[in-house]
Amino acid sequence: MRSSWNARWPEHPAEQSVDAKALTERELMEIIVCIKRVPDVSEIEVELARDGRSIVTRDLDYDVNEWDNFAIEAAVQLKEAQGARVTAITVGDDDSEDVLRRALAMGVDDAVHLMDPAFEGSDAWGLATILHRAIADRPRDLVLTGAISADQARGQVGGMLAAMLDIPMVALVTDLAVEGGTTTVRHEVEGGLERIEQVDLPALLTVQTGMNEPRYVSIRGIRKVAKAEIPVLTAVDLGLDPATIGTGAVRVTEEGVSLPTRGGGGQILSGSADEVIAGLVDRLQQQGGF
Amino acid sequence: MRKILVVVERSRGALDETAFELHSAAKELGEPAVAAVLMGEDLAAPKAELVRWFDEVHVFEDPRLAQPDGDFQARLLAPFVQREQPLATLVPHTNTGMELAPMLAARVDAPLIADAVTMEVAGETAGGHVRALRMVLAGKVQARVSATGGPCGVILSVRPGAFTPLDRPPEAGGTVHSEAVPADVSPRRRFVETVTPDPSAVDISQAEVLVAVGRGIEDEENLDEVRSLAEAMGAEVACTRPVVDKKWLEKSRQVGTSGVTVKPRVYLALGISGSFQHMGGIKGGPFIAAINKDPAAPIFDVADVGVVGDILDLVPLLEEKIRERKT
Ligand SMILES: Cc1cc2nc3c(=O)[nH]c(=O)nc-3n(C[C@H](O)[C@H](O)[C@H](O)COP(=O)(O)OP(=O)(O)OC[C@H]3O[C@@H](n4cnc5c(N)ncnc54)[C@H](O)[C@@H]3O)c2cc1C
Numbered sequence: 143m144r145s146s147w148n149a150r151w152p153e154h155p156a157e158q159s160v161d162a163k164a165l166t167e168r169e170l171m172e173i174i175v176c177i178k179r180v181p182d183v184s185e186i187e188v189e190l191a192r193d194g195r196s197i198v199t200r201d202l203d204y205d206v207n208e209w210d211n212f213a214i215e216a217a218v219q220l221k222e223a224q225g226a227r228v229t230a231i232t233v234g235d236d237d238s239e240d241v242l243r244r245a246l247a248m249g250v251d252d253a254v255h256l257m258d259p260a261f262e263g264s265d266a267w268g269l270a271t272i273l274h275r276a277i278a279d280r281p282r283d284l285v286l287t288g289a290i291s292a293d294q295a296r297g298q299v300g301g302m303l304a305a306m307l308d309i310p311m312v313a314l315v316t317d318l319a320v321e322g323g324t325t326t327v328r329h330e331v332e333g334g335l336e337r338i339e340q341v342d343l344p345a346l347l348t349v350q351t352g353m354n355e356p357r358y359v360s361i362r363g364i365r366k367v368a369k370a371e372i373p374v375l376t377a378v379d380l381g382l383d384p385a386t387i388g389t390g391a392v393r394v395t396e397e398g399v400s401l402p403t404r405g406g407g408g409q410i411l412s413g414s415a416d417e418v419i420a421g422l423v424d425r426l427q428q429q430g431g432f
Numbered sequence: 433m434r435k436i437l438v439v440v441e442r443s444r445g446a447l448d449e450t451a452f453e454l455h456s457a458a459k460e461l462g463e464p465a466v467a468a469v470l471m472g473e474d475l476a477a478p479k480a481e482l483v484r485w486f487d488e489v490h491v492f493e494d495p496r497l498a499q500p501d502g503d504f505q506a507r508l509l510a511p512f513v514q515r516e517q518p519l520a521t522l523v524p525h526t527n528t529g530m531e532l533a534p535m536l537a538a539r540v541d542a543p544l545i546a547d548a549v550t551m552e553v554a555g556e557t558a559g560g561h562v563r564a565l566r567m568v569l570a571g572k573v574q575a576r577v578s579a580t581g582g583p584c585g586v587i588l589s590v591r592p593g594a595f596t597p598l599d600r601p602p603e604a605g606g607t608v609h610s611e612a613v614p615a616d617v618s619p620r621r622r623f624v625e626t627v628t629p630d631p632s633a634v635d636i637s638q639a640e641v642l643v644a645v646g647r648g649i650e651d652e653e654n655l656d657e658v659r660s661l662a663e664a665m666g667a668e669v670a671c672t673r674p675v676v677d678k679k680w681l682e683k684s685r686q687v688g689t690s691g692v693t694v695k696p697r698v699y700l701a702l703g704i705s706g707s708f709q710h711m712g713g714i715k716g717g718p719f720i721a722a723i724n725k726d727p728a729a730p731i732f733d734v735a736d737v738g739v740v741g742d743i744l745d746l747v748p749l750l751e752e753k754i755r756e757r758k759t
């Protein structure tokens with residue numbers, strides 16, 4: 143699938159004869175990456191909280207949203223290849239500082255932490271409103287978000303943010319190049335196909351997994367950025383009316399959560415490893431599996 | 433009574449199955465008129481089909497709409513939705529829908545419920561209060577959400593496959609309305625080309641037996657065990673997206689909505705959680721067997737037979753037993 147793409151764009155953008163300064167009027171291309179800290183529930187038996195509206199979060203591991211990690215890497219690669227200033231932004235509580243430090247360790251230049259009790263409970267609209275206020279007055283050529291966040295699985299914040307900024311957006315981007323104020327992207331469309339499109343900057347792209355190979359972040363790398371200043375901006379700093387954000391301003395109300403009813407599936411084999419495997423072999427053979 | 437708008441998508445020229453699924457979804461919201469919104473070029477055939485299903489068919493026919501572009505669609509539909517003032521607008525939660533729905537919601541100032549799997553109008557007075565269920569936290573938790581619409585109603589993006597289309601069209605005899613793209617709205621994205629898939633890539637779409645592996649394989653080296661099991665079974669190796677993202681297997685082996693659609697007789701899922709994007713690529717109701725170390729993995733809801741355990745231990749054992757059985 144890469145062949146036709148490669149014919150047009152060399153694997154390494156650095157090999158292109160791009161004059162980074164000609165990109166925009168500005169000295170450097172400005173890239174903003176929106177990132178989020180999410181829990182990993184892949185091997186966890188999720189427990190509901192007593193209030194029936196949330197899950198028990200104690201004992202959960204958190205990390206940067208998988209999609210956002212590819213977005214950070216994409217931004218840092220652009221910076222390394224042709225020069226850019228990359229800023230990572232998150233809306234979140236104290237603990238969210240982790241993902242900003244991680245982004246700094248990967249090579250982003252600046253981190254901005256949007257934190258205020260008034261932000262708590264914001265829905266996608268609220269988050270986009272907060273991000274919009276933080277981004278609107280900054281120089282920005284490229285705004286990157288993840289395609290979707292692993293916990294909420296909405297895929298809304300990017301599109302809403304693009305509409306609020308009134309800049310074009312492309313979703314599910316799997317490759318990108320920037321040349322002379324235009325970005326050329328490959329993105330996923332229906333039927334397992336991909337298309338190549340061009341958009342003039344500024345633009346917002348939502349990043350799909352697999353776009354690159356996000357670099358490894360070592361403990362040493364994190365330690366190196368432990369002292370970096372991360373400014374915290376509140377609702378007041380952003381000039382945001384608290385009535386437009388947070389729990390009180392949600393447009394979509396989460397009324398409650400529940401565990402999906404189990405038992406729709408078939409038989410779960412039990413016994414020793416030998417027994418369950420023997421049972422599985424029987425079933426596979428009956429069904430013509432070998 | 434305010435109508436329901438259904439944004440219809442086309443894939444590879446034809447009407448996408450979601451058009452008929454969303455028709456069924458709209459019926460969950462009471463008895464209002466249901467209007468299809470069709471965008472594209474050369475629309476005679478889809479138009480003729482849609483009038484059999486929908487009470488109204490609003491058609492934006494324009495060469496600039498030949499390729500799906502959610503950014504353009506959102507900007508041209510915003511004034512249309514403002515004019516129609518629907519109770520709800522249903523958009524398929526597809527790749528283009530993921531561009532269109534949030535941009536449209538922000539432009540018309542309407543709440544958006546994303547990736548809904550059920551929907552209903554709440555309360556006795558069928559106002560603009562809509563309730564829906566959606567899946568969060570990797571399909572492990574179900575969230576009940578609700579939203580109250582303003583003049584432009586509520587927007588819902590609807591999970592493909594969540595609603596079952598009627599067996600045959602209700603012969604609605606819908607009226608056709610030609611709509612025009614507003615003069616001040618034009619595309620901001622320039623289409624270059626559709627990427628042609630590599631013709632020499634392996635084709636798993638016709639395989640009768642698939643041994644599919646997910647992130648649970650943990651390491652590239654462990655794939656050898658899976659290949660060896662597949663060989664013993666005479667099966668092809670398939671995988672989930674994260675395995676391709678790590679470049680451990682070729683893209684042409686990825687099953688799912690952004691990969692290959694398969695219709696095997698038997699599907700053995702190893703270390704796969706069972707996301708809807710992965711399962712969406714499995715058609716024809718195969719026999720599904722799953723091994724996963726998490727008893728709460730959603731894959732067990734759709735598997736015909738399941739084993740809770742570590743694939744790193746069980747795959748070699750399974751291969752050994754299968755080879756024994758074959759001799
Ligand atoms: C627009 C879009 C399109 C997408 N398209 C696709 C697609 O086409 N195909 C696709 O597959 N995904 C697709 N995805 C990604 C999808 O949402 C899931 O993230 C993905 O399917 C998860 O893959 P997985 O099951 O391998 O990994 P995970 O969800 O991480 O699950 C791994 C599983 O392995 C189990 N496990 C771990 N270790 C072991 C062990 N040693 N033994 C046994 N079990 C173990 C865990 O309990 C877990 O259940 C798409 C996502 C988006 C947003």
Ligand SMILES: Nc1ncnc2c1ncn2[C@@H]1O[C@H](COP(=O)(O)O)[C@@H](O)[C@H]1O
Pocket residue numbers: 176177178207209210231232233234266269286287288289290291292294295296297298299300
């Ligand atoms: N709290 C947040 N802070 C910063 N960015 C966010 C936040 N929530 C969501 N995003 C961005 O929006 C994308 C899509 O999220 P969602 O709409 O929640 O699925 C994520 O991948 C992030 O890039």
